[in-house]
Amino acid sequence: MYCGRVVRTKDPAVRTLLIERAAHMLRTREPITLRTLVAGTGVSTMAVYTYFGGMEGLWQAMRQEGFTRLAEALDQVATTADPVRDLAALGAAYLTNALASPDLYRVMFDAAFALENPAAADETLHCLVRTAERAKEMGRFRSDIDPLSLATQTWVIGHGLVSLVATGPLPREALDHGIAILTALFVSCGDAPETAHRSVTEGWRL
Amino acid sequence: MYCGRVVRTKDPAVRTLLIERAAHMLRTREPITLRTLVAGTGVSTMAVYTYFGGMEGLWQAMRQEGFTRLAEALDQVATTADPVRDLAALGAAYLTNALASPDLYRVMFDAAFALENPAAADETLHCLVRTAERAKEMGRFRSDIDPLSLATQTWVIGHGLVSLVATGPLPREALDHGIAILTALFVSCGDAPETAHRSVTEGWRL
DNA sequence: GCCATAACATAGCACTGTTATGTATTGTGG
DNA sequence: CCACAATACATAACAGTGCTATGTTATGGC
Incomplete structure (x- = not known):
């Protein structure tokens, strides 16, 4: 041969x-x-x-780089004894990372990259899922809460916020809405209202 | 002269x-x-x-057209005796309209159109704000709730959902997360949990 | 030391949006 | 009524885009 x-x-x-x-x-x-x-x-x-x-391959490489940096930024979020705070902090880190380099963020979520690297999304979600699991194990969330669903919902909120702010329609102050939405979401998962509000505002440092 | x-x-x-x-x-x-x-x-x-x-002017006109159609789609949402249901229905209409023509949607929120027509965003929000006001007047939401803030938060959720679904990372079934997030949000505004859940699932017809 | 093969350089192609230039048209003031 | 000025429109060219065909150089296994 x-x-x-x-x-x-x-x-x-x-x-x-x-x-x-x-x-x-x-x-x-x-x-x-x-x-x-x-x-x-x-x-x-x-x-x-x-x-x-070709150029498209370069853009793909740029997206990969962006997701890698995002994963690093999320990994650097401190793990404290308050997983709900950490969950909010992860959302805040997501916003900070995206707004720090909005052009790279735009490239990352540019259309027509469907299924190019589906693992990238899961990777991004991974630490969110683990933190949600931790909150569940500590009794902050009800036992019937699905960590993956909650992580996805947290992602949806963060992504919606940063998208509307980065592309113009909403002013930067609108990022504060994240506190209200996340608090409402965590309360619906079983966390006590006051505790949830305190944890979220603590983690939501932009 | x-x-x-x-x-x-x-x-x-x-x-x-x-x-x-x-x-x-x-x-x-x-x-x-x-x-x-x-x-x-x-x-x-x-x-x-x-x-x-020039071509950029044509894209601007396309965006304008997209926002006009979106406003029409939102206006066609029926006004019922249940404003919370209507609020969820507006969110669902937003998703339906966006996913019906994802390319136009992408053009609408394409970057680098910052402040091109800031009134378009307000126009989109208007019926959301009115519906939130109506829910507040009917006693479903607490008196300290700001309708504009609540409308913005509803928009953020809808936009985050449709963005992540339209660009690929999330599957279409993920749209169902909207029910959980919206319900949590409305409950945090003072609506009763069971009532809120029923209204949202009723309005959330995609 | 071959020499096949990959890495690289050069030049050109088909395409893009834009603009310069010339022509045709048309509402209106004298 | 009609000449004219200003606009709409057509043609062709221009600079720039991503890409490819073709030729050249370098390199590592036999």
């Missing part, structure tokens, strides 16, 4: 260089095109095709 | 023709470009510039 010879290997440094340059151009609001991306880097336009298979 | 003469007037029919054709191409997933848009219509590419000032 003939095994084809592998003769040249891609340089991973070039790949990360392009991604970081694209991320930088995204931050500085420069339009990212094939030619502006490679300009000044010394590499030619073909590099985008050998490393990403 | 010299007043310039107005000698030729634009034909409004051409404007609506282009908008409707663009809307149709949006529905049929055809890529909308300057040339594909005017192809077959008999008008030349310059028409887009005389009527919209």
Whole structure:
């Protein structure tokens, strides 16, 4: 059996260089095109095709990078003895991360990436689910509460808030609505109203 | 003082023709470009510039059209004796309208249209606010509830749901989470849990 | 040391939105 | 009534886009 010879290997440094340059151009609001991306880097336009298979592949890589950073940001949220506070803090971290780089956020949730990487969504939800489970085990939530559903609902609230604020319709102060909605949601899960309100306002530090 | 003469007037029919054709191409997933848009219509590419000032102007007109249709869809929601049900129905109508034409929805909330037409958002919120006021007057909500805030929160929930479902991360069944979140929100406003649940499930017909 | 194969560079293609330029049309003031 | 000025519209060109065809260079296994 003939095994084809592998003769040249891609340089991973070039790949990360392009991604970081694209991320930088995204931050500085420069339009990212094939030619502006490679300009000044010394590499030619073909590099985008050998490393990403085209511009769409680069955007996919950017989305992956965005989800990775989001997961890191959520992981850095402190775990305290109050899981309800932590759940609100995770929501706040979601907002902070998204509003810190709204352009990357827009790329992440750009349409037409359906099912491209369904694991990314689950990964994002994972720490939310664990925190919800913890709150349930501590007796803050009723035993019939589904942690995954609650995590999803928390995500929905955070995403709706940051979407409407980032794209313009709602002013930045509207983020405070998150406190009321989350508190109502957690109370409906069995937490005591005063306790829930205190935990949420404590975790909701933007 | 010299007043310039107005000698030729634009034909409004051409404007609506282009908008409707663009809307149709949006529905049929055809890529909308300057040339594909005017192809077959008999008008030349310059028409887009005389009527919209360019492609960006056409997208703005599309957004306006989208918000107008959304307002009409919300206006068609029946007003019953149960304002809490109506509030949930408005949320459901928002989802239905958005998912019926997800591409138009994406255009509407496309980024970089910040403050382009801030009245559009208020217009969208208006019937939500009125319904919230009605529920408050009927004693379903506490007297300290701010209808505008509650309407905004309802909008945030609906928008978060439809965004995550339309762009892929969440499956369509996730729309059912709206019932739990809205019920929790309305209960937090003073409505009785059983009554709120019944009203929301009644209004939440997708 | 071959030499097949991948990495890379160059030039061109079809397409995009936009604009410059020329023509046709039309309402109105004299 | 009608000449004219200003607008609507058509044609063609321009700069820029992503992408691909083609040629060149470099490299690692036999």
